[in-house]
Amino acid sequence: MRKIELKNLPDERGYFGEFGGRFVPETLMEPLLQLEEAYNKYKNDERFKQELDYYLKTYVGRPTPLYFARNLSEKLKAKIYLKREDLCHTGAHKINNAIGQALLAKYMEKKRLIAETGAGQHGVATATVAALFGFKCTVYMGEEDCERQKINVLRMKLLGAEVIPVKVGSKTLKEAINEALRDWVAHPEDSYYLLGSVVGPHPYPVIVRDFQKIIGEEVKKQILELENRLPDYLVASVGGGSNSIGLFYPFLEDDVKIIGVEGGGKGLESGLHSASINFGRVGVLHGAKMYLIQDENGNVSPTHSISAGLDYPGVGPEHSFLAKIGRVKYDIATDDVALKGFLALSELEGIIPALESAHAIGYVIEHRDEFPEKEPIIVINLSGRGDKDLEIISKYVGEK
Amino acid sequence: MANLLEKFKNRDKSLLFVPFFVSGFPDFDFLEKFLFKNKDKIDILELGVPFSDPVADGPILQEINYRAMVKGVNLNNTLDWLLDSGITKKIDVILLLYFNLIQNKLEEKLKRFKEVGIKGLVIPDLPLEEAEKLIPLFNEHNLDLILFISPTTREERIRKILDIAPSFLYCISVKGVTGERDRLPEEGVAFISRVKKETNKPLVWGFGLGSSYQINSLKGLVDGVIVGSAIGKRLLNNEDIQDYFDELYKATL
Numbered sequence: 001m002r003k004i005e006l007k008n009l010p011d012e013r014g015y016f017g018e019f020g021g022r023f024v025p026e027t028l029m030e031p032l033l034q035l036e037e038a039y040n041k042y043k044n045d046e047r048f049k050q051e052l053d054y055y056l057k058t059y060v061g062r063p064t065p066l067y068f069a070r071n072l073s074e075k076l077k078a079k080i081y082l083k084r085e086d087l088c089h090t091g092a093h094k095i096n097n098a099i100g101q102a103l104l105a106k107y108m109e110k111k112r113l114i115a116e117t118g119a120g121q122h123g124v125a126t127a128t129v130a131a132l133f134g135f136k137c138t139v140y141m142g143e144e145d146c147e148r149q150k151i152n153v154l155r156m157k158l159l160g161a162e163v164i165p166v167k168v169g170s171k172t173l174k175e176a177i178n179e180a181l182r183d184w185v186a187h188p189e190d191s192y193y194l195l196g197s198v199v200g201p202h203p204y205p206v207i208v209r210d211f212q213k214i215i216g217e218e219v220k221k222q223i224l225e226l227e228n229r230l231p232d233y234l235v236a237s238v239g240g241g242s243n244s245i246g247l248f249y250p251f252l253e254d255d256v257k258i259i260g261v262e263g264g265g266k267g268l269e270s271g272l273h274s275a276s277i278n279f280g281r282v283g284v285l286h287g288a289k290m291y292l293i294q295d296e297n298g299n300v301s302p303t304h305s306i307s308a309g310l311d312y313p314g315v316g317p318e319h320s321f322l323a324k325i326g327r328v329k330y331d332i333a334t335d336d337v338a339l340k341g342f343l344a345l346s347e348l349e350g351i352i353p354a355l356e357s358a359h360a361i362g363y364v365i366e367h368r369d370e371f372p373e374k375e376p377i378i379v380i381n382l383s384g385r386g387d388k389d390l391e392i393i394s395k396y397v398g399e400k
Numbered sequence: 401m402a403n404l405l406e407k408f409k410n411r412d413k414s415l416l417f418v419p420f421f422v423s424g425f426p427d428f429d430f431l432e433k434f435l436f437k438n439k440d441k442i443d444i445l446e447l448g449v450p451f452s453d454p455v456a457d458g459p460i461l462q463e464i465n466y467r468a469m470v471k472g473v474n475l476n477n478t479l480d481w482l483l484d485s486g487i488t489k490k491i492d493v494i495l496l497l498y499f500n501l502i503q504n505k506l507e508e509k510l511k512r513f514k515e516v517g518i519k520g521l522v523i524p525d526l527p528l529e530e531a532e533k534l535i536p537l538f539n540e541h542n543l544d545l546i547l548f549i550s551p552t553t554r555e556e557r558i559r560k561i562l563d564i565a566p567s568f569l570y571c572i573s574v575k576g577v578t579g580e581r582d583r584l585p586e587e588g589v590a591f592i593s594r595v596k597k598e599t600n601k602p603l604v605w606g607f608g609l610g611s612s613y614q615i616n617s618l619k620g621l622v623d624g625v626i627v628g629s630a631i632g633k634r635l636l637n638n639e640d641i642q643d644y645f646d647e648l649y650k651a652t653l
Contacts (some may be wrong), residue, residue, distance in 0.1 A: 025456040026548035186576035282498045297474040298501040299452040
């Protein structure tokens, strides 16, 4: 297996190989430079680290358990462990990053948080930390996603955030990010842009990864205690890529096989998918060079996934790099496969997963034959819970 | 050598007038007729190529980008139109485009720009760090890469940008996206006054302009003005823009 010098990535300009960088209007360069300086200053600051640790333990509920899914394991003749990020406060891994960045914003003496959200989990996490630390909060959300995730819109409003539906273009996460960037361009002094995934201009992919890598760090400790060895496989869903990089990152230099599962939508032939690595080509969007679903003219193409959280045309630059060098295998799960995963986990384990995570579960069920070990140890990241997706599921099951 | 610097230095009017239009909006025919009719008033034409995600633009230009894009306007047919119509023979044209439209097969595209007669490029999402890697390539193809400075740019960056800018400087006058404003922002005036002391390179005021009064008050401060959203708004409302355009032009004399 190829060894990766993690400590050298990204380089000082935010590049993971050819991916990443900082492609933003000049107006945003100064806030990005300030953010980078603040992050470098506080990430090793003892007071900052202690405060973060305090909130992760007492507010988020970390460490989250590593649960042995006995029934699913028996069915698949494998040892399946689920990293229970669904048990985090607010119901998804997004809170890890939101707490970290909100603290950073507090240390930077900002007054207001701006966020974008797709499925609403990041928006809810941001609205939550805004309430906790006393920030004003504005969340941009595509109009279509507002419709798909009404409960999360209500949660954000209850938490005191202003939710602005974005009515242009595809009316999903891509446009929500555009609007959040425009807001930040206009209010760079008092506002902190709390980006929710490992995308965007440097240093966001690094910051979000660093706040999410606690997932993999905990798994490493937990699996060594439970099995006295590292797992054979790690599997996680990949939209922008924050839950997956959080799980993968601490294992990149280990002898562990890693699989990222992209949203295959209605199938690749249909063109309705969000599989940026499998079916995109190198492009630049939202400040970074990455694999991007685009047409022959360079315009970003519409995407589709049953899960609003995976419905994004790009993928984090670090994932793009890991795909290019072959360290991580990126495959797809269609809406149907995700639905199978969703139902299987609900029925077998009594856990209703987020549709994002259902892609990873469905993938493992569907591809069990491709894991050659007799009884492989497979850790799947259960990045969130499925309450938010019940309305979609009811429609989808009804259509079947 | 830079295409446009001399034009600023040898000008016989107070400000160069740089109107901005989005390619193919409201349609190619209208635009072609309008541009030829007004070719003597246009010092430099800034032509935007529609993009799906124009993050530096405000609502007006966003809407225009979207409408042009769904009608099928793209970089290829924009270049074909410029070549066939002969616009670039009569008017100095610079293209504004987002980086994703050219990052694939970049050299091939730069070559084509030169063949079409384009003088330079404005790439709003290409800041100094990315631009400096590309300037030699642009020079090779005799295309000006126009760099931005903004009121948020810190001193050492401004100095570096002024140093390496191959052409005029596109001065963002406000913290924010494109769009007409009622008043000239004081921070923009203060910022550009400061920059002016540090460079001989021409400065062009972009963002926020919409009236002859505003343009008049910039005389002596900058070397040119860009007007985009204000014209775009009138086109979106199907207004006849000739009188308004003439008024803006006269203010630059």
